[in-house]
Amino acid sequence: MAGCAENPLDPGAGPVQRLASELRKLRSEAGSPTYRSMAQRTHQGASTLSQAAAGERLPTLPVVLAYVQACGGHPEEWEERWRQAAAEAAAEPRVEDEKAKPPHRGLARFEPADADLFFGCDELTERLFQQACLRRFTAVFGPSGSGKSSLLRAGLRERVVIAVRADFLGHCAQHPGLTAALRDGTVLAGPMSRDELREAVVKPAQAAGLIVERACCMTSLHSGNWASCPLPVMRSSHSP
Template sequence: MGRPERPVDPKAGPIPRFAHELREVRRNAGGPSYRNMAKTAGFSATTLAQAAAGERLPSLAVVRGYLRACGGGDPGEWEARWKAARAESERAQPAVPAQPDQAAPYRGLTRFEPGDRHLFFGRDRVVEELTTLVSENRLAALVGPSGSGKSSLLRAGLVPRLQEAVAGRDRPAVLRILTPGPAATYGHLLTPAAGDPESWVGRGPVRGGLHPLPGPGGTRPVHRPAAHRPLP
């Protein structure tokens, strides 16, 4: 014999009331066990017990199986009861205030950009290592499997650090960010204009070499930072 069900108060709301009505159908059918009901209902004993627990509204299919296991019931009448309970339950739920100005911090599959720095967390140590690496080497490369977060690490982690470094220098410098593609699409970025300060160049995923830029005060090519070790 299974454990007795916890009582439900039909006055507590539409879902407890609906569960109470299901229990009444079962009681009138002689109180079959949920294990025996499962043989006819097409649903597990656990699912049937949860349907009458009064915690959540069961699906209409489960209700029909429950009634079938108890010897039937007017399908149309019970479907109307079920829809009424669902509608009443939805009306009773508190409305969630809209927050149109609050952007979701998770970017999904979209990479983080420099402007998302305030949302980029958890890689401070790696960003620090990249900053040191780029500062001490003319060429650095960040490698890692697709989807491991290389672009976000560079754009929302390293680039803001480099921008701060540029702003704090005695000599001005330009930070240029390139993405993979034909040289014609970013050739203008590789040719500093007359009077341009020193150029620091950042490029997309590793697909070949990046050549130094001629320019006043020397150049600082940066090739997807993180030198000779995979992205952790």
């Protein structure tokens, strides 16, 4: 992702930021390839690889190994580094805070500070990321409650993209200049798949050190037509 400065990291702040800092160093030593070119060499998206070195949450091992592969690193060495970081992160004491936010945002939209709890939209985020890299103006359309605002704030972040309710598409088409700008620059936020819904329910809880029982998750996914349910409503069913 050329031209986008990454946020500074503090390797002494913990295992997650240390690993992210080491990944950035590896990329720098490899000649600082763009994340888009790294994605072309692996089976991971550019935004996924970028997030691996953001230092906000521990990336999965497959993502780290893909990052390392794209930069010419040694997989065995980096797998050991990841396992050490994962063990240290798991051993970190969790301070009980009665005022702590629940992992599921319910009806509230996700903000940039909630990026480490935003799951289930990787494919959509990647499509939007690629579109935003190629065009100066991009719009994401979707029905009310489809998660457009959360996608831009916690998923994409730091990109010039607008979110528009799908029922306003006709109004946009009344303006020739806007119509021309939106041509080939539109991404549609549609229903989530069952796997994406499961990820949106389970992974925020895991990130907060909690466990969603399998039976509870399966009951929730099978008890209603979540594919057509507004995303905030689905998430609110798992909030306190």
